[in-house]
Amino acid sequence: MMKLAPSILSADFSNLLKDVKIVEEAGCEYLHIDVMDGHFVPNITIGPLVVESLKGKTDMIFDVHLMIEEPEKYIEGFSKAGADIITVHQEAPVHLHRVIQLIKAQGVKAGVSLNPATPISTLEYVLEDLDMVLLMSVNPGFGGQKYIPAMTEKIRKLKEMIAEKGLKVDIQVDGGINPENVREIVSAGADIIVAGSAIFKTEDVSKAVQNLRMKGEG
């Protein structure tokens, strides 16, 4: 069964809680929170204060996607703010292994994200420490971009790598996912689907969630 993680990057920030409540009532399991610092990616979004303000107002799993340099400086802040999963980019810290241990020491689940051009082999020696791998299927920084088709094969390869090692690590896929391509992505092995514009930039958010799930589950 696929899980859905609406990305609030495409939500209405002037009425954020309303949008969060709609996706929760529509049955979404995760709330995907995109954190950007204007350095690792050319955009600036939200910080721990926003996470803290939403905490306690929804039961969804707070899935924090850090697209920032020096993520080690902010792990404690996001964890205290209420993150349930913190994902850092493989490309961001100098000492990836140390950052993963830092996340786990906070009692938070740990994820690592790969940019589209980063091979899955870079995860070889940390995979067993992870709860989730986030495969970016667009270059990070913005919502509303087009899915990169080569990422479907990357999902398949990662699924094989996890199975060969006998691990239980979720695969999350993020970027350009819509009702037309979600089935291909889930079939390739995605466990958690992130969707921003395909959920929030629609006339009926609740219907968009139902449709995405229906198409994804085939």
Ligand SMILES: O=C(CO)[C@@H](O)[C@H](O)COP(=O)(O)O
């Ligand atoms: O991390 C990111 C972008 O960097 C994503 O989580 C986007 O917010 C997904 O938006 P869509 O591609 O689904 O519109």
Ligand SMILES: [Fe+2]
């Ligand atoms: Fe994201």
